[in-house]
Amino acid sequence: MKTTDKITIIGGGIGGLTMALTLQRNNQKFKLFEKSEEFKEVGAGIGIASNALKIFDKLNVGKKLREEGHLLKKTILATEKLKPLKTVPFPEEVYCIHRASIIDTLSNELDKDSYELNKEVESVENKENIKIKFKDNTFSEFDTLIAADGINSTIRKTVFPEIEIRPANQVIWRGITKFDINDDLKHTYYELFEGGLRFLFLPLNETEMFWLAVQKKKNFSKNSTTSIKNYLLDTYRDFHPIVLDLLNGTAESNILQNELADIEPNYKDWFKNNVVFIGDSIHATTPNLGQGACQAIEDAYTLGLCLKNNESNTFSEYQNIRSKKVKYIVKQSWKIGKMSLIKNGLQKMLLHLLIRYFPKRQYQRRFNKVIDIKYLNELENTTVNIV
Numbered sequence: 001m002k003t004t005d006k007i008t009i010i011g012g013g014i015g016g017l018t019m020a021l022t023l024q025r026n027n028q029k030f031k032l033f034e035k036s037e038e039f040k041e042v043g044a045g046i047g048i049a050s051n052a053l054k055i056f057d058k059l060n061v062g063k064k065l066r067e068e069g070h071l072l073k074k075t076i077l078a079t080e081k082l083k084p085l086k087t088v089p090f091p092e093e094v095y096c097i098h099r100a101s102i103i104d105t106l107s108n109e110l111d112k113d114s115y116e117l118n119k120e121v122e123s124v125e126n127k128e129n130i131k132i133k134f135k136d137n138t139f140s141e142f143d144t145l146i147a148a149d150g151i152n153s154t155i156r157k158t159v160f161p162e163i164e165i166r167p168a169n170q171v172i173w174r175g176i177t178k179f180d181i182n183d184d185l186k187h188t189y190y191e192l193f194e195g196g197l198r199f200l201f202l203p204l205n206e207t208e209m210f211w212l213a214v215q216k217k218k219n220f221s222k223n224s225t226t227s228i229k230n231y232l233l234d235t236y237r238d239f240h241p242i243v244l245d246l247l248n249g250t251a252e253s254n255i256l257q258n259e260l261a262d263i264e265p266n267y268k269d270w271f272k273n274n275v276v277f278i279g280d281s282i283h284a285t286t287p288n289l290g291q292g293a294c295q296a297i298e299d300a301y302t303l304g305l306c307l308k309n310n311e312s313n314t315f316s317e318y319q320n321i322r323s324k325k326v327k328y329i330v331k332q333s334w335k336i337g338k339m340s341l342i343k344n345g346l347q348k349m350l351l352h353l354l355i356r357y358f359p360k361r362q363y364q365r366r367f368n369k370v371i372d373i374k375y376l377n378e379l380e381n382t383t384v385n386i387v
């Protein structure tokens with residue numbers, strides 16, 4: 001690996017912007033390129049757990065993001081009629097935050113000359129130096145490229161063309177709506193399991209709810225004249241009235257539809273020559289543990305510390321520190337996603353029994369494993385304080 005004098009970050013999502021802020025706090029020069037005309041995110045909330053919040057604290061943006069977000073204290077896993085199957089208090093902080101607030105907070109901290117918008121990478125040559133060709137027919141050269149260009153990463157397709165996206169065959173809809181949030185709902189993340197359908201909702205702030213609805217792709221059959229909103233109202237008609245109120249209150253134009261996918265973690269490397277990957281570009285995960293962005297944030301901060309140490313094995317050190325935990329999360333999340341949408345009545349009964357009798361301490365043990373960032377202590381002790 002060459003020296004890290006000239007670093008570029010490709011992609012200005014949550015991962016790329018956290019990477020940029022880490023390098024800036026670390027007094028390391030870099031240039032970030034983002035293909036969109038502005039830093040932006042979809043109109044949805046996101047769960048940010050204490051692992052990411054602690055890193056945001058280290059980067060001096062944690063306080064602001066907590067102010068922008070909404071504290072959650074527990075998950076209630078329940079039937080479609082809102083009958084609780086299990087209540088699990090969060091052992092540490094979890095906030096629901098609007099995605100745009102995270103993007104704005106991070107990007108507002110950056111020096112204006114450290115990034116360029118409207119610059120889409122078309123291809124890269126990953127040799128002694130990195131040569132980047134942009135869609136606007138301009139070129140740049142760097143010593144190190146940090147790819148943060150998301151699940152459909154152009155850089156990954158060039159560097160690791162063998163790595164494939166794995167479709168989960170599930171469709172997810174998301175929306176935000178004004179809602180009368182009573183005390184029971186105020187700090188609670190509800191997850192409703194019907195068998196073939198899931199519905200999740202959580203407060204985004206004092207007056208708005210963020211919801212997510214999930215269904216197997218093969219069961220999604222919408223007549224072209226039916227709106228998504230009417231399709232969802234019909235599909236979820238047997239759910240608790242709160243669900244129908246949430247759907248009814250959401251404007252059709254504010255409903256997002258995506259297909260879930262991840263990258264199965266059976267590939268070997270997170271880097272090649274002078275290109276290194278962070279976040280969804282290398283380890284996209286399904287959202288069942290609410291950890292995709294949190295892991296991108298952990299990647300960015302860890303890689304920042306490794307780059308600061310500037311050892312000859314920077315990238316392998318970064319990968320060694322991060323990959324075991326990430327693989328665990330991607331695999332667990334995939335399993336949860338498969339188990340939570342099942343076919344028939346018997347399986348539904350078994351699912352409800354499993355949720356009810358799966359020991360609470362097991363949920364908390366998994367949660368504790370996911371939010372554990374103690375590995376950073378050792379790394380920080382060998383690195384000068386960066387903020």
Ligand SMILES: Cc1cc2nc3c(=O)[nH]c(=O)nc-3n(C[C@H](O)[C@H](O)[C@H](O)COP(=O)(O)OP(=O)(O)OC[C@H]3O[C@@H](n4cnc5c(N)ncnc54)[C@H](O)[C@@H]3O)c2cc1C
Pocket residue numbers: 010011012013014015016033034035036045046047048119120121122148149150151153154172174258278279280281285287289290291292293294295296
């Ligand atoms: C339904 C759903 C719910 C989720 N819920 C949670 C949650 O609760 N908690 C959580 O932690 N995570 C959650 N996630 C995961 C989280 O959204 C992602 O893991 C996270 O956004 C990944 O960030 P990233 O920066 O790696 O990639 P992205 O956010 O995809 O950012 C990539 C950036 O690169 C830019 N780009 C792409 N190609 C190029 C190019 N060629 N040149 C220049 N720029 C380029 C894009 O415009 C974009 O800005 C969820 C995901 C989904 C789908």
